[in-house]
Amino acid sequence: MMNYGLTEDQLTIVRLAAEIAEKKIKPVRAEYDEKEEFPWPVIEDIRKADLFGVYLPEKFGGFGGGNFELVLVTEALSRACAGIALAVAASGLCAIPILLFGNPEQRQKFLPELASGKKLGAFTITEPEAGSDATSTRATARLDGDHYVVNGVKNFCSSGKAADLYVLFASTNPSKGPRGISAFVVEKGTPGFSFGKKETKMGIRASWTYELVFNNCRVPKENLIYKEGHGLRVAQGTFDYSRPGVAAQALGLAQGALDESMAYIRVRKQFGKPISSFQAIQHMAADCATQIEAGRALLYSVARAMDAASKPAVDEAIKMGLPVYDVLEKLSGGKRWTKESAMVKLFCSDMAMKVTTDCVQMCGGIGYMRDFPVEKYMRDAKITQIYEGTNQIQRNEIAAMMIKEAASSERREAVNA
Amino acid sequence: MPLNIVVCVKLTPSTANIEIDPATGSLRREKMSFAINPFDEYAVEEGVRLKERIPGSWVGALSLGAPDSEAALRESIARGVDEAFLISGPAFEGSDTFATGYALAMGIKKIAQIKGRVDLVICAKQTNDSDTGQVGPAVAAWLGWPGISFVKKVEEVSDKFLRLHRMMEDGYDVIEADLPAVIAVLKEINEPRLASLKGKMAAKKAAIPRWGAAELGVDESKIGRRGSPCAVAQQAAPPARPQGHRIQGGSPQEKAKQLVEKLQELKLI
Incomplete structure (x- = not known):
């Protein structure tokens, strides 16, 4: 992976999540997929490693990171199994509205239990x-x-x-x-x-x-x-922050599928040569890797920009005893992340569907079989195009924001003229 | 009653490809990677589990070795140990299990002074480098405490005693030992957890005191090469395994036929 200038703490988080993915998730993922059981022992491992609260403020028992840290954990776990990683992401989807819109009592009551993983959300x-x-x-x-x-x-x-x-x-x-x-x-x-x-x-x-x-x-x-009648605002504000998590799931599983495929195509021989020596395979693999890296670059920059804007608001809101959303409105002049978070979710999930489909194709017959892990990545990828708003809804939201932005810049020009 | 527990750990080669310098007969340390002795992971886990089981308990880690042994101690902190201590210095070089047991026992006495008392020492059954299994019992002997090896379960801990399961060839013994005591635990005792994020951060920040012979107040005639009744006369790497014979080509039936012919040729069947 490229050097994205992660801090030492972020690298520690990534390494720890990768270790759990490798040692605790990979050996059991096929079994949980087959039996459709909830992976309680793995949840316990993730909980003991303190990975449920990386994105929550230290005041509530979290690690004090932001959206980017949640993205890093979700990506690393999804590289082994997006289904198991979803337990962390779903808890995040419960904690985010409480963090952003909850009052101080609600934050204090509910967030520590979600940060420790003692309770799932x-x-x-x-x-x-x-x-x-x-x-x-x-x-x-x-x-x-x-x-x-x-x-x-x-x-x-x-x-x-x-x-x-x-x-x-x-x-x-x-x-x-x-x-x-x-x-x-x-x-x-x-x-x-x-x-x-x-x-x-x-x-x-x-x-x-x-x-x-x-x-x-x-x-x-x-x-x-928050307030009566503001539910849809709570939902939209939450999605603005949570959609990068879906993108991270998609990114992680796409990378996992490509890792498995790369290992296989280098040992699988046909016509007397490893199939990785054929240009037809090489071009597919190169396209997969390029799309994954493009997704990662977009996701990491958006998550970092969101954190840069939102973390001061979270700190301020905790100090003032106000809902984060109200402080955020004041500090960032109502800047919303709807467009960018929809873009990362759209791009990474479409990318993951394409990459995992191509990975099955590169691996051929064995890629389609359930005792080889690649077909599962393809099945798991599909949901990322659907939940937290279908990708058609994401496009609607991106376009709506674009039109709004164009109209408001025209208005500004008219005022300045 | 809360317990004060000390786990003894060691930094050992983490690779199977150990190189021995033919000139000196000692390990070529510069060519190897090191990590916490894999058996120690179980000892650390048991210490941390007992701490979690008995509220108010404290668990420390102690190591004797070169300054880089700190890595094994930091790994122990990352896995839930509260504090760590290192015994290190030229005077300890070349210590055998007798001298190592003495030095560790002195370290445990010093920890007991700092923390008020030590109730339980946990060692692994052996290290993956020298494989003696003697250090745990030696520590018990030097301290004059009960020593129980091959422990596969800590069934009960009360104010005064421990009830343990000791693995035997044909089953297990149930043993009650007075506290303070030294136990050496088996891999069967638990499944070690991975380090936690908070543990890793604590490990990074931890200040680990380093005790030399003087700080520990040891009798220098009992440590290092001078204090070691055993000396390693020679060390050698096992001879490389000869290359195997590979049965190539054809259908499984043909391969099986070739295999049988080969085994008959070697008069193995």
Whole structure:
């Protein structure tokens, strides 16, 4: 890998995650994929290595890194198995909205448990009728005294049932449509909260995907994240920060698939020569490596730029006892990362699909077989083009931001003229 | 009752290709890479597990060796040990297991002075370089404490004693030993964890005191070459393995036929 100028601490994180990937994940990944079981012993290894909290402030038991550190861990673990790495990423998807939008009490209550990995987190927005269109959320949360009474069904929840904390989206005011949606933290074991169907999937099979059922579930009022009616803002703000994690998963698995393929094509002989000596194979391998490096360069620069902007806001917000989002709005003049985070997610996941498909092709018949690890990378790659917004939605968001930026620069020019 | 535990560790060659200088008969250290003795990983893990099991406990690591032995101590800290101490100096060079046991015992006494007391010493059953398995028992003898080797399980730890499983050829013994005690543990005892991120950071920052003969107050006639009743007369690398015979080509049936012919030719069947 190229020298990206990682700090000594970042290199330590990468080496540690790579060691876990090599020693603890690789030997068991095929078994968890086959059995579709949750990899509890591996989760315990990741927890003991302190890798759940690399991106969270030290005040909450984290390592004090940022988005970039989360990207590095996710990439290194996904190089062995993106399904197992998803447990870390899904916990991040629960911690990020609490970090960015939570009040000081919520941060203090929930983040240390997620940082230590003692509790796993999950994020649940999708409903049977609300996939790409999160505005049609039907789950409701009605205020009743000190509690919100939640009713409805959520589905496709990653780390469902395995997680202890869930960031949930439900409407507190259905008459207001999208502006009636609010975000909550719900703890597993809250009466009225149960698990429905367990999905069987194409890839990332070491991760549980569950339907969640809320039946008059009473969620304490203090578990409302940010303000009533601001749920979609919480979701979008979270995705701005979490999509680089999906990109990191895609990047890691693409690299893992290419590593396996490179080892194989150098020993596989046909026509009396290793197949790596054929130009047809060489060009495919060269394209894979080039695309991976392009993805990495884009992802690392975006994650670093996001950290440079957001980490001072996090520190300031902790000091002032305010939600990070409010400080961020003030410090960066409302600068959003929607475009850039959509770009890295789009680029890296499309890249991973192409690279893993080509890796199967380079390995030929054996590449298609389940006792060789490359086909699993291809199955795992597909989800990265779909979750946290399909790549079509990413393109919509990139274009929408481009149009907005063009319009506002025209306005500025008009004012200056 | 919280325990103060000391784990003894050693930096040893991490490669199987050990080179011996034919002139001096000693290891060519400059050509080799070193790491914590792989058996010590189990001793460190057991120490850290006991610390986690008994709240308020403390675990330290102690090594005798060249200054680069610090690497083994830092690795121990990365895996959860609280503090580390190094015994090092020219006076200790050439120590055999008798002298090493004495030096380590003196180090443990010094740690006991600093920490108030030491309740338990954990060694690995052996190192991967000299393979004697004698240092653990020697430390126990020098301290005058009970010494139990081949420990595969620490079943119970109370205020006063340990209940251990000692592996035997035909099963295991259940042994109760008074504290303080020295145990030497087997690979079967646990599965060592990897280092943690916080551990690695602590290892990087840790200040490791280095004790020479004077700081330790040792009797210099009992350490180093002078204090070692055993001397290595000669060391030699095992002869290189002769090249094998490779059965080439053809179908599995033909290969099998060739193999049988070869074995018959050698009068092995």
